[in-house]
Amino acid sequence: MGMIKAGAIAKGTYLLEKNEPFIVAEREFVNPGKGSAFVRLKLKNLRSAAVLKITHKSQDNCEEIDVDEVECQFLYSDGTLFHFMDTATFDQFEVPIKTHENARFYMLEGETFKLTRWNDETLDIRLPPKKDLLVAEAEEAVKGDTVTGATKYVITETNLKVKVPIFIKQGEKIRVNVESGEYQERIND
């Protein structure tokens, strides 16, 4: 655990506030017309996913969490927990899905991911910016429906619903933006 001046906090910094671990989602500097410099932070609680908005004076000392980056294999999900294995120690452990909802759409069994861990707690699952996924369910395009830009919804192998161009078929692979969940392109292997 180290101390960090609030003015040095960046997006992505891990902080301990009121004994709860948070990641900084947004940081904004506020210099009131005639006052000290302040930093307004939007924090995401890494246990409850709740959002906390707080304001610190730039000179305030905050508690920064020293986290570990661990490479882990995703074994499976049981609906409530993700099961992972540390690829260096072969230790197995669980992560509650509700704290990392989005991850379930982008992890395939057997793949490895970098996890941010602190005191046996997983604070973050590092997902790639883009992920290639197989289309598990797709409606057939209706004949004659050739309007440029026409779209439909498909379901991927990870159960993610994605809006795609009309030409995408079941069994094809598509590239999805992990942050927005949006279709980017068709992948021809």
Added chain:
Amino acid sequence: MYRGIRDYFDNCGYLEVDTPLLTDSPIPESHIELFQTRKVRPDGTSYPLYLVPSPEIWLKMALASGSSSLFQIGRCFRNGEQMDKWHRNEFTMLEWYGVDKTSGDNLLVMQEIIKVTLHAVNSEAGEEVSGNIREISMDEAFREFAGFSLESALEESGLSGINRTSPGYPASLADITEFFRSRLKEKNLPSGDIDRESADDLFHRLFLTLVEDALPADRPLALTHWPAFIPTLARGIPDTPWADRWELYIRGVEVANCYGEETGEELLKNYWENESPEKPDPDFRWPQLIGRGMPSCSGTAVGLDRLLALVRGDDSLKGLDLFPIHDNMPR
């Protein structure tokens, strides 16, 4: 935009001035970091000069020397600011002073400046930028968003109708400091080293956490009647705990501030003394010169880069950076 603003002030009979960017005695503002350079004499000896954080001191000197209403569009420099969405170390400021005008008059002028800017860039910005400026007092804002009356608190501390040179002032200030401290504790807000913090830092903690972010942004907003204990060059409103001051927010971004100007020599001197300790070379001739000659007036400073970006519908100053510099330079 600049041409539109110049035409507007020209038609209103304001004098345009162009004042120096380098000074050996900057205005003391304890919260502003300055850019310092050195003037080198031919013999190789040197002395410090500073880039102005605003043209305020020059414009006030001009007024004290008998100038009529005046304005300037010029570059200003503030060190220590983080380069983020709405902050730059170098920026363009419009500052104007209307002789015999009030802060209320200047709010009307501000509305016109927004109109001029909208027109100059053919903006189709909505009500949140082009709408009529809504006025909310600091007390109304605190009652609405912080759940208590700031006016009652200030009055109970005895801060009504007194100023920084009054004998009872230190005790009243200690009282309000304690009040803010207990509010912060009660609301369990981050507090840093609050047991040693000044009343205005504690006030800003409450204001920035509970109030500023919650202010309505559907129209431009002028937050009026700021606590007089915050050290500024705004005059106190007689028999109240308030300073004659407003800050303008557009889409939640602070764009301008305005004072009914303090002209009393004693209070100006007090400000210089209190704001100076950490500042280089305060020049105590200024309060005397300004205090003895400055007419009743109101001055407004507008961050033109911010105004332009907001009128354009931008979410940061980035679109105006022709030659950007970053905090991580030099490489």
